[in-house]
Amino acid sequence: MRQTTLSVALEVKPESYDHLSSLLDALRDKRSPDPSGGVGPFADFLTRVPALHFLSLSVFPGFDYDPLFVIEANFDGEKGPFWSQLEAAIGEDLRVMLRCCKQPLTRDGELFEAITAADSRAPIAPYLEARTLTPSVYHHGNRGMTRDRILAEAALFKATRVELAGPAGTSPNPYRRMTPGDIHARLRAALLPGFGWLGEKAPARIPLAENVGDWARLTGFILALVFALSLPGLILIFEIPWPRYLILMGVVFAGFAVALKRIGVALPGTATPTRFSFLTLFFKQLLPLALFLLVYLLLVGAIGTPVTMLLTGRGGESAWRDTLEWLAWGLVSLPVTVAGIVFWLRVLERSDSSQDAPPVDDRMLRAMARREDWIPQNHMGSIVLIKPGILRAVLIRVGHLGLGLLLRIIARNGYLGSMRTIHFAHWARVNNGSRLMFFSNFDQTWESYLDDFIEKAHAGLTLAWSSGVGFPPTRFLVKDGASHGSQFKQWARHSMTVSRFWYSAYKNLTADQIERNYRIALGLRKTTLTDKEAALWIEDL
Structure with a gap:
């Protein structure tokens, strides 16, 4: 099933910024006392939005523009059914938030007026779908892995740990005396009754038609x-x-x-x-x-x-x-x-001018720090101004389009080169193309995440972000730039906002662990393995 990444960016009435921020905080607190979520009254996300991987609701303060309310989502399937499922889960909460936003001056204005009127029961899904932004670049870390498959294979991994440990108080463990092939056969036989799907052929992560389409584009x-x-x-x-x-x-x-x-x-x-x-x-x-x-x-x-x-x-x-x-x-x-x-x-x-020490709001920095590192995953959202000029306008569009198409070819196995920390990430242009927005759901700390980018993918990062105002000095679109580690991280932190509401469907799984679970499940789907195949497979256990 196709994975989808999208966002909706809505301008906020300046006088409603604080109120909208408090609504997002209240929604997060209502969901769960744990900022990472997963339990509490809003566990509805796990059932009523069954395809959802990650969701964030953020509000960016207004400096050069009025504040911006952004809904960012990563899910399986098409956007139409998703918006309807999301409305069923938190529609009335979203309606109250939308009342803090400015009415569009375009043809969407009448629809906005209808859904935000007092005592309105008009569906909000059509409005959100109409305002959806198409990413200029996006990356899916565990590409082709549906949410249900990720959760099912995570449960299988836990079951393998229990089975391999053996019953408490018994010794010796029979698995210790077996060959790799025998371990595979016995483990599969023990788990098959509880995981019947192991007897089925694994769905292709990237179907042939999608693969051909990637190369053709x-x-x-x-x-x-x-x-x-x-x-x-x-x-x-x-x-x-x-x-x-x-x-x-x-x-x-x-x-x-x-x-x-x-x-x-x-x-x-x-x-x-x-x-x-x-x-x-x-x-x-x-x-x-x-x-x-x-x-x-x-x-x-x-x-x-x-x-x-x-x-x-x-x-x-x-x-x-x-x-x-x-x-x-x-x-x-x-x-x-x-x-x-x-x-x-x-x-x-x-x-070009670059910012050597961009200002960072200490209060916002503390708020961001309080919401980071609760679980193995983290989230960030950023908006920067785009440098003016026709050449930059063309380069950011052509460069992002080419980079996005290239990522669909080279990043297919859960990793971006040697980077193993990204679940979903995307860039999109907002405010009539004058600002560049970036969202990422990643593993480990924010510092180590950017260090990973700086060390292993600085050329691509520079290409994607070098058109941002204040970006570190760049040469030929891909050189230097993000390689200025300290300066780049300060610039990125300056552009971020607090992730006031963030949801992860599998909060304890890293991108690397998802791929490990996938390889284990792939081996257990096979009725037999040679000793050589089993020896390689068993390294993931």
Whole structure:
């Protein structure tokens, strides 16, 4: 079943900020005395919203804008049924909170007025669905694992611990004298009566159609990006004879290269040690790049040939040849276009201002600290202003789209590279694209979580966040930036707010433990294992 990540961001009346915050605190206290939840009157979340993994309700104070009320949810299935289930669970509480928000000036205003009127019983789910934001980038840690499956395999893991420990007071434990294959057979036989689903084939975490769709979308994105970057050459070749075209491309590229060599170095005090090199990456990927450009010519040529035939009246063979030739001339201009964009970006980066010591509200910092580290999981929400300018507006959209599509390919087994701490995370643009919002549900402390990012995924983090106002100095969109550990963490803390209401359906499970439970269950679904297979499987027990 597909996992869904979404958020709803609603502007709050400034005079209602404190009241809305108190409503969220009251809802949390009503649910459970434990900030992590899971018991108490609002255990309805476990039954009436059966697909929910994580949910947060936050209110961001107003500095540059009016306050913002954000509902963030991660669940299984489509958003329509989810909003209806959520309304059934806490609909009237949400209605009172919505009355603290500003009425939209768009066509949603009438719907808002209907649901917030005195004594209104109008359903709020349609309004929340209409106001739902699509993430610009999202990551699902334990991808393809439904909430029910996570809970079922967690229960199975606990049962294995009981079975392997044996009855109290008995000795010796029979499992200690068995081979790995015999341990698997006996453990499976003991657990099968209580977990009948072990006799069924495991559902595919990523179905074939979804897998093909991921690759198709990434491929389509790259093809479209290459075509767009080739457009200057595709236009110029119509007007300039090819010898002059080649000379022009060579001269312009050389000019950009010389300028980039001069301004590409880090400004004093902003460089961070790195072994990453664009030139090294280029030469390592030279053969795959050449193969991709060949595929690009063939695929885009096949798409463009019918268009050429329609516009020029040429035959199929002639149109195919002319289309390929035209696309090839466009590829000649590709390095020039990229060099020009990089030069423009680097000029902007050198003029960017960063916040060395952004102010942090001590009272809010204490409130955040009180709600952190109660369980193995934590939650954070952040909003930052986006730097102005057309290039930044394009880069944040294209960069986030590409990063999101790439994550769907490389992060499929519960981990993001070597990081094993993220359950769900996403970015989204709010306030007409002028601010960038980030939410994450993660394991361990906030400090260790960001340290993990800084050490292992700083390039991706810099790409996703470098368009934020005050972000640490960046080079070429992915270098430096988040690698300034202390400065980045202060900047991130400044942008955060208190997670006043946060719910986790499996509060004691880390992302790593969920994957461990999955591997154990996968082995127990099999009727037999060879000793070699069992020896590898038994390492997770």
